[in-house]
Each structure stands twice: as C-alpha cells, then as structure tokens.
Amino acid sequence: MVDDELTRQQAAILRGLLLLSAPDAPTAAINTAAEAIARRAQDPAPPTAATPEAAGLSDLRPADDSPRNLHEADLTDAYLTRANLINADLTIANMARAYVRDADLKRANLTGADLTIANLARVNLIDADLTVANLARANLKDAKLARAVLRDAFLKRANLTGADLNRADLTGADLTGANLAGANLNHTILIDADVTGADLNRADLTSAEMTGAKLNRADATGAKLVGASLHGAELIRANLNCGDLTSANLTSANLDYAILTGANLAHADLAHAVMYGTDLAHANLAHANLILANLTLADLNRANLTRANLTSANLSRANLTSADLSDAILMSDGPGAPECTGMRWSERTRWPAPFGEWLRERSTPLGGGQYEVQGAGNSGADLTAPSAPLR
Numbered sequence: 023m024v025d026d027e028l029t030r031q032q033a034a035i036l037r038g039l040l041l042l043s044a045p046d047a048p049t050a051a052i053n054t055a056a057e058a059i060a061r062r063a064q065d066p067a068p069p070t071a072a073t074p075e076a077a078g079l080s081d082l083r084p085a086d087d088s089p090r091n092l093h094e095a096d097l098t099d100a101y102l103t104r105a106n107l108i109n110a111d112l113t114i115a116n117m118a119r120a121y122v123r124d125a126d127l128k129r130a131n132l133t134g135a136d137l138t139i140a141n142l143a144r145v146n147l148i149d150a151d152l153t154v155a156n157l158a159r160a161n162l163k164d165a166k167l168a169r170a171v172l173r174d175a176f177l178k179r180a181n182l183t184g185a186d187l188n189r190a191d192l193t194g195a196d197l198t199g200a201n202l203a204g205a206n207l208n209h210t211i212l213i214d215a216d217v218t219g220a221d222l223n224r225a226d227l228t229s230a231e232m233t234g235a236k237l238n239r240a241d242a243t244g245a246k247l248v249g250a251s252l253h254g255a256e257l258i259r260a261n262l263n264c265g266d267l268t269s270a271n272l273t274s275a276n277l278d279y280a281i282l283t284g285a286n287l288a289h290a291d292l293a294h295a296v297m298y299g300t301d302l303a304h305a306n307l308a309h310a311n312l313i314l315a316n317l318t319l320a321d322l323n324r325a326n327l328t329r330a331n332l333t334s335a336n337l338s339r340a341n342l343t344s345a346d347l348s349d350a351i352l353m354s355d356g357p358g359a360p361e362c363t364g365m366r367w368s369e370r371t372r373w374p375a376p377f378g379e380w381l382r383e384r385s386t387p388l389g390g391g392q393y394e395v396q397g398a399g400n401s402g403a404d405l406t407a408p409s410a411p412l413r
Contacts, residue, residue: 031099033060038100038120041090041107049090332360339364343392345371352377362395369393 036056040047089109097117105125112127114134126146133153143163147170156176164184172192179199191211198216203223207230214234222242229249238258242265251271261281269289279299286306293313303323310330320340331351337360345367352360352374362381367373369391373381385393 029057029060030096033057034096034098034100036060037095037097038102038105041102041105049092053095334360336361337365338362339366341366342371343368347374347377348372349374350377365395367393367395 033056036059037052040052040056089111090107092107092110092112092115095112095115097115097120100117100120100122102120102122102125105122107125107127107130110127110130112130112132112135115132116136117140118136118138120137120140122145123141123143124145125142127150128146129149130147131151132147132155133151135152135155137155137157137160139159139161140157141161142157142165143161144165145162146166148166148168150167150170152170152172152175154174154176155172157180158176158178160177160180162180162182162185164186165182166186167190168186168188170187170190172190172195174194175192175196177192177195177197177200180197180201182200182202182205184204185202186206187210188206189209189211190207192215193211193213195212195215197220198218199220200217201221202217202225203221205222205225207225207227209229210227210231212230212232212235215232216236217240218236218238220237220240222237222240222245224244225242225246227242227245227247227250229251230247231251232255233251233253234255235252236256237260238256239260240257241261243261243263245262245265247262247265247267247270249269250267252275253271253273255272255275257275257277257280259279259281260277262285263281264284265282266286267282267290268286270287270291272290272292272295274294275292275296277295277297277300279301280297281301282305283301284304285302287302287310288306288308289310290307291311292315293311295312295315297315297317297320299319300317301321302317302325303321304325305322306326307322307330308326308328310327312330312332312335314334315332316336317340318336318338320337322340322342322345324344325342325346327345327347327350329349329351330347332347333351335352340362343366362384366388367381367385381395384395386396388394
C-alpha cells in the first residue's frame with residue numbers, strides 16, 4: 023500500500039488510466055502496477071528500466087472474473103472517462119472527485135460508494151445499485167439512471183439536469199438543493215425523499231410516487247406531475263407555477279403558501295389538503311376533489327372550479343373574484359357547506375344553485391363589484407345584507 027498523500031493520489035489516477043489502457047488485465051495487477059509506478063515517480067533518480075510490476079498487465083483476466091472487483095478500491099481523483107465497468111463491484115469504493123464522464127457502469131454495484139464531487143456526466147448507470155451512496159455535489163448531467171436503486175442516497179446539491187431517472191428508486195434519498203431541471207422522473211419512486219429547495223423546472227414527474235416527500239421551497243415551474251402520488255407530501259412555499267398536476271393525488275398534502283398560478287389541477291384529489299394562503303389564481307381545478315380542504319386566505323382569482331367538490335372545505339378569507347364554480351358541489355342535504363367567512367367574490371364569480379342564493383344573503387358589497395361573506399359562513403344564520411347579484 024502507498025504511504026504518502028502525493029503517491030496515493032498519483033496511484034489513484036494511474037489506476038484509472040490503466041483500467042482504460044489495459045481493460046483485460048486482472049484488477050490486482052492494475053492496482054499493483056499503479057502503486058509501483060507511483061512510488062518510482064518519487065525516486066530522485068530517473069528509472070533505467072520498466073517497472074517490473076507492470077508485467078502483469080499483459081495477463082488476461084480469467085473468464086469467470088469478467089465483473090471487476092473494485093470493492094473498497096481507492097479511486098480518488100481517478101480518470102475513468104469512457105471506462106467499461108459494466109457489472110463492476112464498486113461497493114464502498116472511494117471515487118471522490120473521480121472523472122467518470124461517459125463511462126459505462128450499467129448494473130454496477132456502488133452500494134456505499136463515495137462519489138462526492140465526482141464527474142459522472144452522461145455516465146450509464148442503468149440498473150445500477152447506488153444504495154446509501156454519497157453523490158453530494160456530483161455532476162450527473164444527462165446521466166442514464168433508469169431503474170437505478172438510490173435508496174437513502176445522498177445527492178445534496180447534485181447536478182442532475184437532463185438526467186434520465188425513469189423508474190429509479192430514490193426512497194428516502196436526500197436531494198436537498200439538487201438541480202433536476204428537465205430531468206425525466208417518470209414513474210420514479212421518491213417516497214419520503216427530501217427534495218427541499220431543489221430545482222425541478224420542466225421536470226417530468228408523470229406518475230411519480232412521492233408519498234411523504236418533502237418539496238418545501240422547491241421550484242417546479244412548468245413541471246409535469248400528471249397522475250403523481252403526493253399523499254401527505256410537504257410542498258410549503260413550493261413553486262408549481264404553470265405545472266401540470268392533472269389527476270394527481272395530493273390528499274392530506276401541505277401546500278401552505280405554495281404558488282400554483284395557472285397550474286392544471288383538473289381531476290386532482292386534494293381532499294384534506296392544507297392550502298393556507300396558497301396562490302391558485304387562474305388555476306384549473308375542474309372536477310377536483312377538495313372535500314375538507316383548507317383554503318383559508320387562498321387566492322382563487324379567476325380559478326376554474328367547475329364541477330369541483332368543495333364539501334366542508336374551508337374558504338375563510340379566500341379570494342374567489344371572477345372564479346368559475348359552475349356545477350361545483352358546495353352544499354349537501356345536511357351539514358357540509360364550506361366555511362366562507364371573509365371570502366371575497368365578484369359579480370363575475372359564477373355560483374351553482376342553490377349555493378348562490380345562500381351566499382348572496384350572507385354577503386355585503388365592498389364596492390367596484392366586489393362582495394365579502396359576513397358571519398359564520400357555514401352556520402346557516404339568516405344575516406341581513408344587501409342583495410348581491412348572481413351569475
């Protein structure tokens with residue numbers, strides 16, 4: 023084993039180069055030659071002959087040794103660009119700052135490997151196992167990670183722009199501050215993953231499984247979350263401006279102060295969701311399930327709520343100016359009318375019968391065609407108020 027830092031670093035770089043130049047040599051021969059060459063490089067006198075240990079590089083690996091055994095290998099700073107490491111055993115390997123660009127690690131086992139700040143751009147990691155691997159600040163731009171296992175992996179501030187994570191398993195992974203702009207996360211598993219502050223601009227999360235995930239302050243502008251499961255997820259102050267959440271499952275999700283301006287939430291399930299102060303202006307909530315949802319202080323200006331189910335929803339101080347609630351369900355035969363105290367609406371707000379008559383009796387004009395619901399909106403109290411127009 024090498025015993026000083028400079029020699030160790032040189033040996034790591036040489037291992038990468040020898041893996042590329044002598045791909046059929048036994049792994050043990052590559053390690054021995056790299057360390058010997060690195061030691062000789064420190065000698066004051068120039069070498070007069072070839073390093074004897076390099077002779078083993080001409081040997082061929084036995085047929086049953088095709089997957090490389092690099093378990094616990096020290097490949098720090100190694101140059102492995104375009105290396106063939108298919109099926110390689112890199113468990114607990116140290117590949118910090120390694121240059122692995124365009125390499126093929128399909129089906130490789132990198133469980134517990136250290137890939138901190140490694141350059142893995144365009145690398146092939148299809149079906150690879152990266153369980154509990156450390157990929158903090160790693161460059162995975164345009165990497166292929168389809169069906170890869172990254173359970174409990176550490177990807178804090180990693181660059182995954184344009185990466186293909188189709189059907190990958192990132193259960194419990196830490197993606198805080200990661201850049202996933204334009205990434206393919208179709209059918210990806212992100213259960214209990216931490217995606218706080220991540221960049222998901224234009225990312226495709228169609229049918230992604232994100233139950234219990236944390237997306238607080240994440241920027242998912244224009245992201246596609248059609249049919250995604252976000253049950254119990256945290257999206258506090260997340261930006262989903264113009265996102266497509268058609269038929270998404272957001273039951274019991276926390277969207278406090280989230281931005282969903284112009285988002286498509288048609289047929290989405292938001293039962294029991296918390297949307298305190300959420301910006302839903304111009305959002306499409308047609309046919310959405312909002313039973314028992316908390317929309318206190320939510321901005322629903324010009325929102326489309328046609329045929330939405332708002333039974334027992336809390337609309338206290340919500341803004342429904344010019345919103346369209348045609349054929350929406352807001353009252354049941356018994357209890358179940360939404361809480362509307364302080365809710366604002368306008369002459370252009372469209373209400374279904376008989377809720378419009380019920381609401382008109384509880385509203386007072388604010389001027390400029392604006393009205394505000396007074397009293398306990400779901401109490402059924404007979405309040406005296408000027409008649410407000412219905413649409």
